[in-house]
Amino acid sequence: MTTPAQVMLRAATGLNLSKQVVDRAIRARVVSVSARDADDYLERMTPEELTALVELVVVPESWFYRDQQAFHATAGYLKQQLQLDPNRLLHVLSLPCAGGEEPYTMAMVLLDAGIPADRFMIDAFDISPVCVARAKTGVYGRNAFRNQDLAFRDRHFEEVSKEAWRINDAVRRQVRFQQGNVLDLTMARRAAFYDVIFCRNLLIYFDKPTTSAAVRNLDTMLKRDGLLFVGYAEVPSLCANGFTPLQYAQAFGLVKNAEAALRKKACEVAAPAPARAVKSGPAPVPKRPLAAGGSPVTAASPAAPKPKPGPAPVPAPPPAPARDLLADARRLADLGQLKEAERLCRDHLAQQPEAAEAYFILGLINELTSKHAQAQDYWKRCIYLQPDHYEALCHLALLADTSGDAAGAAALKARAARIYQRQQAS
Ligand SMILES: C[S@@+](CC[C@H](N)C(=O)[O-])C[C@H]1O[C@@H](n2cnc3c(N)ncnc32)[C@H](O)[C@@H]1O
Known part of the structure; x- marks a missing residue:
């Protein structure tokens, strides 16, 4: 209770x-x-x-160059934007910023990439005033430097005492820190202000309605064609809330669905569509990642190759009734009708005892009622049956994290990240 x-x-x-x-x-x-x-x-x-x-x-865990591909993807994107309009001032948001490691990394990467200091500004928010105060001092101990390659520290920091390094003013000037809550509606006043938003390693701690509220705010603040970067385990929640993943390897970037649709359309115009063998019929069902609501997501990316004319797609067969049971179960679980959702999963399992997805949904249902041990058991069965079940791995990692099993969580996260990367590449 x-x-x-x-x-x-x-x-x-x-x-x-x-x-x-x-x-x-x-x-x-x-x-x-x-x-x-x-x-x-x-x-x-x-x-x-x-x-x-x-x-x-709060868990103000962060370090410099954490999951650094996202920073490099941002630098590439912002450089493109400046090529289109060299006079633009670009805006980046880091929310939550913890002790400042993330926004300062962003500033270092952008400066090192040759983006002039007067062409970008980074806003950084965190709910914790202690974190914001620490970030403003710009002094960090060994724990903030966990990467093998510390050349950036030589370039952008000075050692102020034993095991304490202070970030240079040139980097500090690029970041404005403020206390702020991602759920605060006044955030939305910055409508369509940011070219890039980092909201990493926070949404995993939210439940579904809270995640949706946070994503609404982020969506409002992000420019129409802007990029949003999240933690790898947070991608499915974003897909369920109007975003489409991009194919930057291990960067976990997304765009708004409408923007993804436009990019896709542009690709289709650029390359003539292959002739269809079948006049009408259901579209081929793409593989994962699936949105949490159950609908498949197609990845669109500026880096994605243009579709080549090739063999006509084979239409998928009409959905089997058993599959409908699971879609209904997901929908009912989303509506909070857990008993009914559970019954549908069990009916499905009676027909297909090896249905990993049914075990996955049973895990969600148990998690929603705080039965963590049962949830874990179902998700384990799910990945036993389908070892590349990305969402189940993410949920198991989160459970391991919250129960203090850091090593187990890290192994599950690494496995999920590998699967995510494979799925993005395919
Ligand atoms: C794990 S850190 C993530 C920091 C950084 N984004 C990263 O990935 O390294 C999570 C941070 O979220 C902050 N936080 C928690 N709830 C928040 C909220 N509602 N709005 C803004 N920040 C929040 C915490 O204070 C903490 O510093």
């Missing part, structure tokens, strides 16, 4: 926090403010105290 403190913190941050994490944070604050007990503490809650409590539940 969700406690009132969990509800309060979720309303403040969007984070889907376990009772243990919340109770631990409250115990620490009870001691700090000399409250009698948790009830006494919660009764005396103020906005300032809530901010202090939030500090104890």
Whole structure:
């Protein structure tokens, strides 16, 4: 059962926090403010105290050049934009920015790529005032430098004391830090302002409705043809909320669906469509990634080769009734009709006992009711039957993360990333 403190913190941050994490944070604050007990503490809650409590539940984990392909993809994209209009001022958003490692990396990569300092500006937000203050100081210890190649540190930092490096002013000037919540509606005032948005490693901690609310804000702030970069496990949520993945290897970039459709159309105009052998019929069903809602997503990319005329596509057979059961189960689960969704999955399994997708949906249903052990069991069965089930691997990684199994989580993430890359390439 969700406690009132969990509800309060979720309303403040969007984070889907376990009772243990919340109770631990409250115990620490009870001691700090000399409250009698948790009830006494919660009764005396103020906005300032809530901010202090939030500090104890956020995960401000970040480092320089983390998943660096996204930064290089951004540099390439922004250079293209400047070729089209050299007088433009380009805007990048890093939300959440944690201690500033991500936006500073962005600034270093863009400067190193030869983009003039007066052609781009980076805004960086995080809900945590402590993170924002740390980012503004620009001083970092060893933990922020986890990459093998540290040449960037020699170029852009100076050592200020033993094991502490301060970022140069030339890089600092490119980033504006501010406290901010991705769920705050006033964010949307920056409508169509950003050419590129980084929102990495936050949405995985949100539930579905919260993710949708956050994505709505990001969507509003992103220019029509802008790029959005997320963490690898967050791609499916974005697909379910109006975005299409691009084929930058390991960068996990997406564009708005409407923009993807336009790019696809431009490709079709450029290359004559192959003659169709069959007049009408259902379109071929692309392989994964699937949107969380169950609909397949076609990847469109500026880097994607133009379609070549080739053999006419073979129309897929009409969907089998068993497949409809699963689509219905997903839909019902989305609507919160979990019992009915579960029944459909079991009916499906009665017909096809090796249906990995049915086990995947059963995992989701159990996760939604906080039955984590059962969810894990179903997702394990899913990947046993279908070892490249990307979403199941992501969910298992998240479960391992939240239960403190960092090594297990890292292995599952690496496996999911490999599969994602393979699927993008195919
Ligand atoms: C794991 S860090 C990710 C930092 C960086 N994007 C990266 O990938 O390295 C997650 C950050 O999200 C911030 N955060 C949590 N909830 C937030 C919210 N609702 N709005 C903005 N930031 C939030 C936390 O304070 C934390 O610094």
